Amino acid sequence: MQQEVKHRKCTHCDYQTTYKSIMDRHINSVHFGKKSHKCTLCDYQTARKYYLTDHMNCKHLGIRKYKCNQCDYQAAQKGAFTKHINSVHFSMKEHK
Known part of the structure; x- marks a missing residue:
């Protein structure tokens, strides 16, 4: 017999999790604004450890893991890299 999964609903919004x-x-x-992960080199604070690691790599260590193969652009975040590709290289192809 399978155990029923209990869904927990946030009392402040529609968010749910088990x-x-x-x-x-x-x-x-989200609701209390607590940011328990703090950068030791600047005033940056975040609620998620992953975001702090990303911040440290990008801002303080200069690590950019996304490198464009069509130009010298580099980005630390995938979203910024995707935006670069779409806005710079795809728009250039459309105008040729």
Whole structure:
């Protein structure tokens, strides 16, 4: 017999999850603005450890893991890299 999955609903918005720890993190970061991960080199703060690691790599270590193969552009975040490709290289092809 399968155990029924318990869905936890946020009391402040429509967010749902099955894990109490994730709900606690959601409420603390989204609704109470708690940012428990702090950069030791500047004033940056975030609710997620991953974002702090990304910040450290980009801002303080100069690591850019996304490199354009059509020009010298480099980005730390995938979203910025995708935006570059779409706005610079795809728009250039359309105008040729």
